[in-house]
Amino acid sequence: MRLSGLQKEVLSLYRQCVRECRKKPEASRKHFQVFARNEFEKNMGIDKRDFGAVEFLLRKGRRQLEIYSSPGVKDIK
Template sequence: MRLSGLQKEVVGLYRRCLRECRKKPLATRPHFQEFARHEFDKNVKIDKRDFAAIEFFLRKGRRQLDMYASPGVKDIK
């Protein structure tokens, strides 16, 4: 199955999230992974043709990833 450009961006963002989780302390890594999964799961029902919503959530996700990827953030609740 071929993915559209937006679908590739979403998958890429999810993979980046999981890679960033590996940089966090071992004790808190599951918290970051659960948070990432929860954020993607709660938006899974968005229609794949709703480009505006998908692009909005991609921007929001990238901002959150940049914020949580900083070395000063050790845990997420």
């Protein structure tokens, strides 16, 4: 099955989240992974044709990733 452009963007964002988790301290790495996974699972039910909602969530996810990937953020709960 071929993926649409938005689907590819979502997968790319998820991969970026996983990569950033690896950069966090060992003790808190799992917290970041669980948080990222939960955020994606929470929105899995959104219709892939609802472009407005998907684009909004992509922007929100990118902002969150930018905040949480900064070196000052050591843990998330």
